[in-house]
Amino acid sequence: MIYYLYNIFRVVIYPIVRHLLPLVSKKAKARVEFEHNNLLRRPLLERADFAFEVSSEGELEQVYPLIQSLINRHKTIELVYASESVDEKIKALVKKYPQQVRSFILPILGYQPWSKFHNVRLWLTAEHLFLCRYDFFPELIDYGIRKSKTFNLISASLKGQESKNFLAKAYYKWCIKSFDKIVAVSQVEKNKLINDLSVSAKSIEVFDFRILQISNRLQSCEETLDHSWPLWHKFRDILNNRSHEEKKKKLILGSYWSEEFELIKGLSANTILTIVPHQLKKEKIENLKAKMEQENIPFFELTKETDCIDPEFKGVYLINLKGILCELYSLFDIAYVGGGFGSSVHSVLEPYMANCKVFTGPKIHRSSEFDIIRDYDSDSIKSYNDLNAVVEDIKNMETSDTASKHFMRHFEGHIDAIELWLGISQENK
Template structure:
C-alpha cells in the first residue's frame, strides 16, 4: 500500500501541473510550491519553540484559529508556522498576524516530509479536521514530535475502518491525540484500538460566538436594508445564486438579498450583476451614503466581511450544498438567524443537528429551496424561533478550544 500512496501523490502533483495550464486556482497551487522546502528552510530560523498548524483551506483555518490565538496568549514564546493545502485558504490568510510564517504545504513526498520536519523540529504539530498526509505523519512520528488532530469527524464508511484499511489505520495509531466532534468518531477510533481521543466538539463554535459578541456597525448596510427583510446568501456558487434569484422573483419589494459569493473574481462578480440586473445590484465596495432605493441586491465583492454583516440579516442561505459541500453554518447561526442549506451536508455534524432540532432547513432542489425560504419570510414567528434555536445550539457547544489548549500545554511544558 505504501507504493500505491506514493504513486497517488505523484499523479496528484502531475494532475495539478496539467490543470495549471487552464485553471488560475491550480496555477496558484503549483506556483506557490516551487522551491518551497528550500524557501522554508531559508526563512524559518528561530531558537524559540515552533507550533505548526496545518489547514486544508479557509474553513479549517477558522477551526484552528481560536486554538492558535489561545496558545499564543498562553505561551507567548512560541512561534506559529501555518500551512495551507488550498489557495482558497493561503491567498486569504497569508498575512495572518498571529502566525510568524504562512506557506502552502509542500507536496506530501517522503523527501519533502523528511526534510521539512528535520529542519523545523516543531514542539507540536496540529492538523485540522481531515488533513491526513501520511508521509508527513510518518516523518513527524519518527522524530517523536507530538501530533494532534482537532475538530475531526470520522464516519464508518471511511477507508480507515474498512476490512482493507489496515495500512491507513496503522497511521492513525501514530497520532499522539485526537480531538473529535462527536461520540461516534470516538467509538470508531476506540474500536480500531486507538484510545488517545477526547470528544471536544468544534473549535469553530468558540470563534463564531466570540465574533457575535463584537458587532460592528455599517451605516451603509442599515441604509440599504431599511425596513426590509434581508436574506444572506453566504459563500454561494452559481447554482445557489440561481436559487436566490428565484426567491427574489417570487417575493415582494420588502425582501432584499445580501449576496456574498464564494468566488469574488471580477468575472464572477460581473456575471452576478448581469444575473440580478432586474434588481439593481450594488457592490459592497462601491457603497456610499446614497443608495438606489430600487436596489434589492447587495453583492459583497470582497473577502472577510460576511461574518460582520450577518447581524443585519434575518435568515441565511449557506452555499455549497449543491456542490462541494456546505460552507460555514455556525458563523450565521451564532447571530440567531435560521440557516438553509443544500443536500451535500451529511459530513457536517452541525448541519444534521440543526436540521433535527429546528434551527436549520435542508433542501434537495431549487423548487424546495424557494418554498422553504418563502415560508420563513412569510412566518416571522417560525423564523425567529428557528434563529433562537440555532444560536442556543452554538452557545451550548462552545468550549472545545480550552480542552485543546489544556492538552497542548502538556506537550509544550
C-alpha cells in the same frame, strides 16, 4: 515503510508532475509558481515548540483558537498549509508575530524527499504536531510518529470517508490509530471513531474549535465591518427600513453558487434579498449579473469602491466584498448557505450563531456543523433536495429567534478543559 514507499513513488513521477504537467495545465503551472515563491521566503524563526497543519482557510479557523492561545503564552509555532486560499491569512500572521510564527507551503507538485525546502518532514522542528481533519500526507504522519513527542488530531470526522476505496480506508484507519489524542467535532463522530475504527475512547474528546472562533468574530463584528466596509451602517439601516416598510424578511444567500439561481428568481420579489457569492472572480460576478438582467431582476452591486447606497432602491443587493460574510450574517433574519447543490455546503454555524434561521441544499454529508446545530436546535436548520421547496418554505415561514443566544453557554469551560487535556494550557507545564 509507507513513507519510504511514498518517496520512491514521488521520485519516479517527479519529472512528470513538476515539469511536464505545467506545460499542459494552467492550474498545475500556477501551483508550481505558488510553491516556488515559498522558497524565496526566509523566516526569522528557525525552530518552534508546536506545529499545525491546515489545508485551507476553514481549517485555519478551526485551530486558530489554539494558535492564539499558544501565542499568548509566548510559545513558538510552525504552520504548514496547502491551499492558496489561506496564504494571505497565514502570511499576515507571520508578519504580525515574526518572532513566534513561521510557515511552510506543502509542495504538492514540487515535492523532493531529500530537500528540507521541498519536504515538510525535514523542515519541521516542533516536538508537538497537530493535524486538522483528514489531510494525512505520509511525510506528516511519519514525522508525527517518529519525531514528535505528541501527535494530535483536531476536528476529527469520518464524513466523506464512506465513499473511499478499500486501500484509502485502510490507510485512513492506520493514520487515525497513530495519533496520541484526538478531538472529534461531535459526539456522533466520536462514536464512529470508537465503533468503526476501534479507537480507544480514552484518547478522544469532543469539541469544535470553530464555535469559539465564530463567537469571537461575531463579538467583534462591528469593529471588523467598520474597518473593512465603513458603509455597512448605512446598509443595515436601509435593510431595516425596507423590512419594516415592505413587511418582508431580510434574507441573505451566503456563499451562493450558480446552481442555486432559482432561489434568486423565486425570492427576489418576496424578501429583502442580499447575495454574497462564493466565487468573487470577475467572470463569475459578471455571469450572475447577466443572469439577473435576463430575468429582469433589479440589483445593486456593493463593492469597496461604492460610496453611497440609494435608499429608494427596491431590488436585490449583490455584495462583492471578501472576508466579511460571517459578520454580515448578523444583519439578517434568514440565511440560505450555498454549496448544498454543488459539492458541499459551506459553514452553517456562522449564520446560526448570528441568530439566523438556516436553510441549505442536500449536500451536507461533509458538514459536522450541520450535525451540531441539528442536535442542539433542530427547528433552526433545514436541508432540502429541491430549490422550489426552499423558496416556498422561506416565503411562508414566520421569523423567530433561534436558540443560538444560549449556544455558547453550552460550551463554556470546554476550551480550557480541552487545552489542558492536549497539554497546551499553562497549568500543564
